Amino acid sequence: MTVNVKDKLNVVARVRSRAQLEQRVSDLEADMSEMRRHNLRLAEIADVVQELLIPMASRDEAKVQEAIERFNKSL
Amino acid sequence: MQVRPLRVRSVDERGIVVSGQGDRAVDVLFDDRRVWSFWVRRDTEPDRLGRRLAPWPTPLRRFLDGTARVVVREPGSPVSHFDEEISFGDGRGRIRVVNGRGVELGFDKSGKLVPTFETRERGDIVALVSATRSVLDALASAGVRPFLGYGTLLGAVREGAVLGHDSDADVCYVSDHENPVDVARESFRLQRELGRLGFETSRYSGAAFRVDVAEGDGVVRGLDVFGGFLSGGRLYLMGEIGVEFERTWIHPLTTCRLEGVEMPVPARPEKLLEVTYGPGWQTPDPAFQFSTPSRTTRAFNDWFRGLSPNSRLWQRRYARHVHQLPRRRRPSEAARRAGQEAHRLGAPVLDVGAGRGADSLWLARRGHQVIAYDYAAEKGLAAAAAAAREERLALEVRPLNLTDWRSVLCEGARLAHSPGPRVVLAQHVLDATDTQGRRGFARWCAMALREGGTLVAEFHVGDRTEELEWSISEVDPHQLAESLTESGARSITHTEFERAGRPTVRLVAEW
Numbered sequence: 001m002t003v004n005v006k007d008k009l010n011v012v013a014r015v016r017s018r019a020q021l022e023q024r025v026s027d028l029e030a031d032m033s034e035m036r037r038h039n040l041r042l043a044e045i046a047d048v049v050q051e052l053l054i055p056m057a058s059r060d061e062a063k064v065q066e067a068i069e070r071f072n073k074s075l
Numbered sequence: 076m077q078v079r080p081l082r083v084r085s086v087d088e089r090g091i092v093v094s095g096q097g098d099r100a101v102d103v104l105f106d107d108r109r110v111w112s113f114w115v116r117r118d119t120e121p122d123r124l125g126r127r128l129a130p131w132p133t134p135l136r137r138f139l140d141g142t143a144r145v146v147v148r149e150p151g152s153p154v155s156h157f158d159e160e161i162s163f164g165d166g167r168g169r170i171r172v173v174n175g176r177g178v179e180l181g182f183d184k185s186g187k188l189v190p191t192f193e194t195r196e197r198g199d200i201v202a203l204v205s206a207t208r209s210v211l212d213a214l215a216s217a218g219v220r221p222f223l224g225y226g227t228l229l230g231a232v233r234e235g236a237v238l239g240h241d242s243d244a245d246v247c248y249v250s251d252h253e254n255p256v257d258v259a260r261e262s263f264r265l266q267r268e269l270g271r272l273g274f275e276t277s278r279y280s281g282a283a284f285r286v287d288v289a290e291g292d293g294v295v296r297g298l299d300v301f302g303g304f305l306s307g308g309r310l311y312l313m314g315e316i317g318v319e320f321e322r323t324w325i326h327p328l329t330t331c332r333l334e335g336v337e338m339p340v341p342a343r344p345e346k347l348l349e350v351t352y353g354p355g356w357q358t359p360d361p362a363f364q365f366s367t368p369s370r371t372t373r374a375f376n377d378w379f380r381g382l383s384p385n386s387r388l389w390q391r392r393y394a395r396h397v398h399q400l401p402r403r404r405r406p407s408e409a410a411r412r413a414g415q416e417a418h419r420l421g422a423p424v425l426d427v428g429a430g431r432g433a434d435s436l437w438l439a440r441r442g443h444q445v446i447a448y449d450y451a452a453e454k455g456l457a458a459a460a461a462a463a464r465e466e467r468l469a470l471e472v473r474p475l476n477l478t479d480w481r482s483v484l485c486e487g488a489r490l491a492h493s494p495g496p497r498v499v500l501a502q503h504v505l506d507a508t509d510t511q512g513r514r515g516f517a518r519w520c521a522m523a524l525r526e527g528g529t530l531v532a533e534f535h536v537g538d539r540t541e542e543l544e545w546s547i548s549e550v551d552p553h554q555l556a557e558s559l560t561e562s563g564a565r566s567i568t569h570t571e572f573e574r575a576g577r578p579t580v581r582l583v584a585e586w
Binding site for chain 1: 259278
């Protein structure tokens, strides 16, 4: 059986295209994972701002310490 | 063709040898107590005679010394495949599978040898059901609509009772929010609300936390609170479910009786049970294992998990020695160096990742003011804290989780609030956390050392770090130095040496 050059090139192109597609899927998964991870970080920061920033803005030392201790204990 | 029925060929020191076709779950009883369940194909390995061996699970092996009436039977049924007196070891005495307090143990659905409900007194179950009801009420008063979930829902709907092979209670809610940020924030708020009401809680992901309920004889039962949300027609319920689901199958909630107590359940509980346990949910399976699709696991990992990597390992290690002082009396080299720096600067030492507190105690006994930090401080540092109280040492124990920004920012803010230089000791903590934890550490140092001070850190480097049970990811010393410089470090020196055959780095940074 003879395999002509054109068929050979087609096979190579298909293999290359599949490898590229696999790489793209893997890259997309990694990118999506990276973006998704921001959710938890954002939630943590929003929680700190909500629970600590307001008492801290009051500049009342006792209230600041109390808010920090209460928040720390709740983690 | 006739299907060969299940036969138990032998029970010995290796395990249980079975033959027959098909796969199914069986219970193993010692003297009428279920201790283990397994699937006859999934959980077994073939031998040369075409039979299959179910090896004894490792945690059970240490109990196999003595004699027991071993029964292998269909789950929850009187039909037995094997029923004989079997001797293990020297065969003296009856085998008792119990913990240190004499409480009987069995394998639960997560494959852990724990006090399952079937080994408990009626009074303990009533207490747990009552505690579950209190947690449900507390969550409802905090503004969500909680319901029984997972094994607890299965037990309530199928049997009106807790499942014998279960060991905890599960409570779920489906949030009104549709994105993970708000779902996590809501979960944080709920945990705080329960704390305010006096419940002991601990968090293990951004959308789930545990409420500890103590039973009469000291057994602490975990009650898990799982958050969920609907988005784009899919239900995501921490930590196993991510499926197409109708909102009306959850809300409005209805009720079902659990051990005679009215409990909230989803509008169509059978729909949730089917996506959780498959279409066969009505058939008991004490050896059930989740086969969560990787898409769901990936989503939960990204959205909510990674808040305290390896914490279970450390909790388990420390739990064995909660009341014992660390055996190590000699300080680490890093602790000696931190002590010299503290003396030079007249500054307190902050021992981050203090473990069981050997270095903290040594420093405090030499007259230094010390704060011992750990994310498993409650168990790991309990004995050191007690010794410090007794010896009137200036040693304070505080929790710090480097992978949780809330912990890093809160404790950092507390320190930034009181002026003065400090010495930070980080002995094998940077190689016991992940990249996120090392970034958290640098951020925390920026706050703790803003008025000057020194960091003394030691960590293993190189490929062989992975061999350590507690290692998570390899430290890149240059990347670490970069983070520390960005966080205000003025000068950084590295020294490389070998410890226990592993390349190790001592990093000293000045602020």
